[in-house]
Amino acid sequence: MEEKLKVFSNSMALHLNGSANISTRGRSSFNLHKSFSDPSQRLFNAISMSSYIQPHRHSLDPKNETLLAIKGLFALFIFDDVGDVSQIIRFGSEKYLNDSTGMGVELHPDLWHTVVALADESILFECKPGPFDSLLAKELAPWAPKEDSAGALSYLKALRSLIHFAA
Numbered sequence: 001m002e003e004k005l006k007v008f009s010n011s012m013a014l015h016l017n018g019s020a021n022i023s024t025r026g027r028s029s030f031n032l033h034k035s036f037s038d039p040s041q042r043l044f045n046a047i048s049m050s051s052y053i054q055p056h057r058h059s060l061d062p063k064n065e066t067l068l069a070i071k072g073l074f075a076l077f078i079f080d081d082v083g084d085v086s087q088i089i090r091f092g093s094e095k096y097l098n099d100s101t102g103m104g105v106e107l108h109p110d111l112w113h114t115v116v117a118l119a120d121e122s123i124l125f126e127c128k129p130g131p132f133d134s135l136l137a138k139e140l141a142p143w144a145p146k147e148d149s150a151g152a153l154s155y156l157k158a159l160r161s162l163i164h165f166a167a
Helices: 010-022 152-163
Strands: 027-031 040-047 065-071 073-079 085-092 104-107 112-117 122-129
Touching: 010 027, 010 040, 010 122, 065 073, 065 085, 073 122, 073 152, 085 104, 085 152, 112 152
Parallel strands: none
Antiparallel strands: 027 040, 040 122, 065 104, 065 122, 073 085, 073 112
């Protein structure tokens, strides 16, 4: 029987953040779609402040990606083709909104990007057209350290150092 209503409670958010905090990747997701073949891929993604997401783009399976801050604060880094930061955009939940901080972004598939959590217990809502093909989902940036590499944390620290200079 199809579920006709889903309620996303504070306890779900607390559980998701707790799972992210104990995860080796510093992230935990909760899928709303039933399968990767669904026409709409939707999920909550809790991202801890220590989580490094290797810069990537979605050009192999070109679909726009929408990211909305449900809780917390984020920085979206946009890179050029050689890995230089070309733009930093802050976005966050209601308590962080102001003239320079939005609530979310929509990304074209050709944009190299990564997201960094700027507040504890931050959660994104992500939406992208399906179906999802894990082999084509992300084209990882060849100029950035891999997530589990020795250089990942220093790269994340370097990105964080750029945030206070962003407009």
